[in-house]
Every structure is written in structure tokens, then in C-alpha cells.
Amino acid sequence: MVLLFALAAAADPAPIERCGYRIVQSYPHDATSFTQGLFWDDGHLYEATGQYGQSRIARLDLKTGRALIQAKLPSDQFGEGITRWQDQIIGVTWQNGIGHRWSIKDLKPVGSFRYDGEGWGVTMVGDSLVLSDGSSELRFLDPATMREQKRVTVRFGGRPLAMLNELETIDGQVWANIWMTDMIVRIDPATGAIRSYIDLSGLKADAGAKGSDSVLNGIAWDAKKKRLFVTGKYWPKLYEIALADCR
Ligand SMILES: [Ca+2]
Numbered sequence: 001m002v003l004l005f006a007l008a009a010a011a012d013p014a015p016i017e018r019c020g021y022r023i024v025q026s027y028p029h030d031a032t033s034f035t036q037g038l039f040w041d042d043g044h045l046y047e048a049t050g051q052y053g054q055s056r057i058a059r060l061d062l063k064t065g066r067a068l069i070q071a072k073l074p075s076d077q078f079g080e081g082i083t084r085w086q087d088q089i090i091g092v093t094w095q096n097g098i099g100h101r102w103s104i105k106d107l108k109p110v111g112s113f114r115y116d117g118e119g120w121g122v123t124m125v126g127d128s129l130v131l132s133d134g135s136s137e138l139r140f141l142d143p144a145t146m147r148e149q150k151r152v153t154v155r156f157g158g159r160p161l162a163m164l165n166e167l168e169t170i171d172g173q174v175w176a177n178i179w180m181t182d183m184i185v186r187i188d189p190a191t192g193a194i195r196s197y198i199d200l201s202g203l204k205a206d207a208g209a210k211g212s213d214s215v216l217n218g219i220a221w222d223a224k225k226k227r228l229f230v231t232g233k234y235w236p237k238l239y240e241i242a243l244a245d246c247r
Helices: 002-011 203-207
Strands: 017-028 035-041 044-049 056-060 067-072 079-085 088-093 098-103 109-114 122-125 128-132 137-141 148-153 164-170 173-178 183-187 194-199 216-222 227-232 237-244
Touching: 017 203, 035 164, 035 227, 044 079, 044 216, 056 079, 079 128, 079 164, 088 122, 128 164, 164 216, 173 216, 183 216, 203 227, 203 237
Parallel strands: 017 194, 035 079, 035 216, 079 122, 122 164
Antiparallel strands: 017 237, 035 044, 044 056, 056 067, 079 088, 088 098, 098 109, 122 128, 128 137, 137 148, 164 173, 173 183, 183 194, 216 227, 227 237
């Protein structure tokens, strides 16, 4: 009887929690920013933007949304995700196969690297740099050498879920935007299993964002003050949100 129960439990995937949200506060966001990467560090937001000729990384003032300091990418490169590792910002590009390292202190370039395939989002999980590439797979790389350590397939109730975009690590779990949707998923990085998802329907309209390119993208976590920030591409607003009605 105990064995049968254990087998049934193993066959039945763990239920996936669904959450809504409430807006805690909104802030200005540069509506010309094609947001690709977002993180919080030591009192400031850091944002990476895409599009050829317009890709940059910047340290932003939260209250005004303005760039306090920025670094441009070469005009033939399409910027994607960024994350902090040690005293560096590490960033990837969409289809260039080129990544960059900048000093987080002054955003001066301190190196570059190559990797296979596309680059979408990046985040640090423990000592590994985790890279999304638009597929359902997350690659774990050594941030010093960019050698691949392992990869996991992200699954929603057993089915691979593709289009994983911007990433953020919160309390050991990987949060991911799903491109072209209003959904953020929370992933167990050890197994790839999606534990929960957050339905952010309505936020794009609240931001006054228009156009099919203007999708939800960008998650940043202020670990000290436990603040969760989200925004989207070309959105004139950036939000602090809280999860609500999780069930
Ligand atoms: Ca992020």
C-alpha cells in the first residue's frame, strides 16, 4: 500500500502554483529601451538593451529611469541579457556568439568571450552562469572560462517549454520571462521543473506600451529590500510588483 502510494505520487507531477500580482509602485522607464537584461545591485538597476546600433548597458537611477553611466555595444551586435559576477557585468548578444565583460564599477570593458548558439538571458546560480537561448534548455557555464558544465530542459508539467528569455535568480530559483507572453515562470534549476508561474496580464496595458515588440521582459530582484522589479521592451514604466492570490 505504501509502495503503491509512492508510485502514484512519482507519476503525478507536482502541482504548478499560479500567481497574480499587484503593483506596489511604478517608476519611469526609457520608452526607447528595448529591454533585454535587468538586475539590481547596490542601490541601482542595471539594464541591457538590444537592437543593432542601439545596444547598450547602463546603470539606471530608479526614480528617474535615466542612465547614470552607460557603455555601448558595437553597432553590429544585438545586446541581450546581463548579470553580475564578482566585480564584472557579464553580457551576451543575440546571434553574434560574442559575450562581453565590463567592470561593474565604471562599465569599462574588461574582456570578451565566444559561445555557441544564441544568447538570450543570463543569471548566476551559485557559481554557474546560466544562459537561456530561446529554446527550452538552460545552459550552465563556468563564468571564468565559459566552458559548459551541464544543461537542463525546462518543463511545464512534463512538457518542454521554449522561449525562455530574461532570467533572474531569487532564493535559489530561476525566474524567466517567456518571450511574447505575459508570463514569468519559476524554475527549479536542479531539475528544470517549473514550480509556479505568474500571470502579469494587464501590466503592458497599464504601462501604456503598444506594438507587438513591446513585450514583458526584464526581472530584477533587490535581495536586501526584497523588492521585485519588472518591465518590458519600449515600456514607459518599470514596476515594483508583489505576488498575489497564489494558489
Ligand atoms: Ca534579470
